[in-house]
Amino acid sequence: MIAFYKVDKSAETKFASLLDTDDYHFEFFSSIQSITDHRMTPSVVIAPEPFVHEFAPYAIPVVTLSIDIRDIRDKVARLRNKGKHFSRVVLCASAKERDWLQKEHELEPGGIDCPCQFVTNEFLSLQASEEPAIYLTPVWDAQSLRVRPPSGEWQVVEPSLATLTRALQQALSLEAYQRERRREKLLLEAVVDSLHDAVIAVDRQSRIILVNEQAKMLLGLSGDVLGRPITDYIPHSDMLRVLKTGRQELGDVATVMDRSIVINRIPVIVKDQVVGAVSNFKEITDIQKMEMSVRKKLHDSGLEARYRLENIIGISETIRETKQQAALFAKSNATVLITGESGTGKELFAQGIHLESGRALGPFLAVNCAALPESLLESELFGYEEGAFTGAKKGGKPGLFELAHGGTLFLDEIGEMPLRIQVHLLRVLQERRVRRVGGERIIPIDVRIIVATNRDLEREIAKGHFRSDLYYRINMLNLEVPALRERLDDIPALLESMIQEMNEQHEQKIVTLESAIYPLLQEHHWPGNVRELRNVVERMVLLSRDGKIHAKDVALLFQGKKKSWKAEYENGEAGMTNTDDESPEAARIRRALEKAKHNRTLAAKTLGMDRTTLWRKMKQYRIE
Numbered sequence: 001m002i003a004f005y006k007v008d009k010s011a012e013t014k015f016a017s018l019l020d021t022d023d024y025h026f027e028f029f030s031s032i033q034s035i036t037d038h039r040m041t042p043s044v045v046i047a048p049e050p051f052v053h054e055f056a057p058y059a060i061p062v063v064t065l066s067i068d069i070r071d072i073r074d075k076v077a078r079l080r081n082k083g084k085h086f087s088r089v090v091l092c093a094s095a096k097e098r099d100w101l102q103k104e105h106e107l108e109p110g111g112i113d114c115p116c117q118f119v120t121n122e123f124l125s126l127q128a129s130e131e132p133a134i135y136l137t138p139v140w141d142a143q144s145l146r147v148r149p150p151s152g153e154w155q156v157v158e159p160s161l162a163t164l165t166r167a168l169q170q171a172l173s174l175e176a177y178q179r180e181r182r183r184e185k186l187l188l189e190a191v192v193d194s195l196h197d198a199v200i201a202v203d204r205q206s207r208i209i210l211v212n213e214q215a216k217m218l219l220g221l222s223g224d225v226l227g228r229p230i231t232d233y234i235p236h237s238d239m240l241r242v243l244k245t246g247r248q249e250l251g252d253v254a255t256v257m258d259r260s261i262v263i264n265r266i267p268v269i270v271k272d273q274v275v276g277a278v279s280n281f282k283e284i285t286d287i288q289k290m291e292m293s294v295r296k297k298l299h300d301s302g303l304e305a306r307y308r309l310e311n312i313i314g315i316s317e318t319i320r321e322t323k324q325q326a327a328l329f330a331k332s333n334a335t336v337l338i339t340g341e342s343g344t345g346k347e348l349f350a351q352g353i354h355l356e357s358g359r360a361l362g363p364f365l366a367v368n369c370a371a372l373p374e375s376l377l378e379s380e381l382f383g384y385e386e387g388a389f390t391g392a393k394k395g396g397k398p399g400l401f402e403l404a405h406g407g408t409l410f411l412d413e414i415g416e417m418p419l420r421i422q423v424h425l426l427r428v429l430q431e432r433r434v435r436r437v438g439g440e441r442i443i444p445i446d447v448r449i450i451v452a453t454n455r456d457l458e459r460e461i462a463k464g465h466f467r468s469d470l471y472y473r474i475n476m477l478n479l480e481v482p483a484l485r486e487r488l489d490d491i492p493a494l495l496e497s498m499i500q501e502m503n504e505q506h507e508q509k510i511v512t513l514e515s516a517i518y519p520l521l522q523e524h525h526w527p528g529n530v531r532e533l534r535n536v537v538e539r540m541v542l543l544s545r546d547g548k549i550h551a552k553d554v555a556l557l558f559q560g561k562k563k564s565w566k567a568e569y570e571n572g573e574a575g576m577t578n579t580d581d582e583s584p585e586a587a588r589i590r591r592a593l594e595k596a597k598h599n600r601t602l603a604a605k606t607l608g609m610d611r612t613t614l615w616r617k618m619k620q621y622r623i624e
């Protein structure tokens with residue numbers, strides 16, 4: 001909307017006819033009050049020069065309406081034509097307008113055929129003179145003349161149509177510019193409002209120039225706060241310090257309206273000058289929620305705990321008791337040591353405890369301590385800072401302890417953990433904080449630790465392979481997972497669920513199992529526990545015909561494979577490796593290594609296994 005302020009009737013009529021189309025919205029006003037009371041704020045105002053200053057407190061652009069030297073020349077010419085006699089022109093106007101007219105006259109004196117004097121209203125004096133004068137004043141100053149010359153000697157000058165048109169053109173282009181600025185402002189506001197962070201910005205004088213809804217909500221601001229000093233709302237705002245020092249302040253923690261928030265304050269610097277400051281802040285709980293969801297995404301890519309305690313199959317007394325005990329342990333935050341032969345389902349219990357605990361919504365991360373070389377295990381667990389070692393990722397990397405914050409970290413095969421890392425782990429468990437490899441920062445962590453082993457740790461301590469202080473620290477709650485041979489009653493239920501799972505996997509439809517199969521399964525010793533059973537079922541499914549598993553196939557399977565399985569499981573692939581006598585497999589590996597002159601790639605090749613498996617087995621059998 002274009003507002004015309006205190007323009008005279010004649011100008012009003014001319015402006016109205018110039019704007020006589022539906023394209024423009026305009027109004028005439030005679031007081032500031034009537035403008036501020038109007039339902040629409042004008043985008044631009046046209047006001048005669050003496051009244052422009054009234055708009056100083058308002059952020060509205062004003063186009064100044066003033067007469068120009070041509071308007072005076074025309075007036076003088078018209079007066080002469082009417083037969084007026086004068087040999088002097090005295091022009092009386094407001095200071096600014098007077099200055100402009102005087103300058104214009106100096107630059108282009110032609111046109112006025114007698115001397116011209118320019119004065120302001122305050123200095124208008126009616127000197128008696130030999131030379132008759134004509135006193136001219138712009139129409140908007142007529143009412144305010146301090147001294148009034150005798151009638152007939154003074155005349156008002158009205159702006160010509162050309163002057164009015166120029167002012168109007170200026171106003172229209174300003175309005176278009178304003179409209180564009182408003183559109184940009186709305187866009188910026190929408191962008192800032194769409195941020196999850198609360199944002200508030202101030203100018204050099206610490207007046208609020210931008211604030212989003214989140215900031216209003218967190219700071220409890222309401223109404224129109226733009227343009228108000230930030231100290232009206234936050235008396236000792238730290239933004240004042242940032243405006244003064246020009247230094248950013250990141251990660252400050254404060255309590256605002258009983259909420260803990262994390263604040264960043266950043267100076268806005270233009271050409272080395274601090275021209276304002278912007279602060280973005282967030283409730284700590286929001287940050288925690290975000291962390292959770294990032295971690296959740298991590299889980300979705302394979303690190304999620306999926307097994308609940310109730311999904312662990314088994315109806316036997318022993319497994320039911322173990323599940324009850326695990327549920328009880330889930331209630332506490334203490335470290336759990338899960339022991340049991342390999343393949344008994346220790347990891348499933350670790351997942352079950354996590355999901356049963358108050359940390360269920362947090363991350364569950366697992367690492368097999370036997371599967372990684374010492375230095376890699378260390379950086380996986382504790383993370384590293386940039387430049388900690390050659391090849392360290394830029395920006396460093398958080399370790400599993402950090403990533404598992406708020407959740408559970410499962411350390412499988414803890415018995416295989418190198419002694420040096422055991423020391424590091426003990427410190428983390430005691431202090432509940434980690435320091436990344438090569439770093440200085442101490443990072444507090446809230447992680448529940450569950451460890452598992454199939455080794456007899458007391459024996460390992462006696463052999464000097466495991467630290468006793470760490471053992472006492474982790475052995476707070478001990479969950480013993482029973483071997484499958486101690487709970488043969490569970491085999492039918494396990495069998496059923498595994499067949500169903502494999503049917504889905506292999507798109508088969510096994511419907512019946514010959515009943516003679518069950519005694520075969522009950523007689524077996526199951527050194528590889530449930531994992532071995534899973535292998536057997538897989539083979540049974542592959543051997544099945546017409547949707548049926550035949551007992552004779554299973555018998556053959558056991559007979560043919562008995563030896564190799566026995567060797568496989570009893571010699572340490574998955575079973576307890578407590579024997580001090582070297583197993584045949586260990587001997588085979590030792591021989592292959594010697595033959596290959598300790599070239600592991602070559603040895604692995606002759607043994608028919610990949611390097612990682614060889615490496616793992618060497619660790620398992622403690623072959624140097």
Ligand SMILES: Nc1ncnc2c1ncn2[C@@H]1O[C@H](COP(=O)(O)OP(=O)(O)OP(=O)(O)O)[C@@H](O)[C@H]1O
Nearest residue numbers: 312313314341342343344345346347348454530531
């Ligand atoms: N009660 C059970 N119900 C269903 N599947 C089970 C059960 N117990 C174990 N399994 C299956 O047996 C396999 C071995 O389980 P898991 O890895 O948890 O054993 P583990 O004791 O941690 O073994 P290791 O000591 O070798 O790490 C997995 O495939 C698991 O799904």
